[in-house]
Amino acid sequence: MPRFIVTGNYTSSAMKAMIENPSDREAAARALVEAAGGKLETFYLTTGDHDFAIKVTIDDISGLLAGLLATGASGAVSNLRTVRAFTSDEFTEIQKKAGSIAGAYKAPGS
Secondary structure, three states, X not given: OOEEEEEEEEOHHHHHHHHHOOXXXXXXXXXXXXXXXXXXXXXXXXXXXXXXXXXXXOOOHHHHHHHXXXXXXXXXXXXXXEEEEOOHHHHHHHHHHHHHHHHHOOOOOO
């Protein structure tokens, strides 16, 4: 099943609300991911450029995008970024496939 790493930041209004009424943000993220048809594998609060990072597995990319739209529209998060993640085994298979099709490409001037 495809996996994605999603990072983002909490807005100042979300931070204020979390201080006033602490809540389990992992449970909130899990509910959204599951409603979109996926599974939340990991949830981390992070330091640096992003406030959180989650790993999601989901078959339907449109479900992931819908979840991101819903999250962004809430006004609680910003700077959402999503990257597709591959295991080492998956990348080994990609390398093999690249080797089998490499001869089909002709570079300019060749």
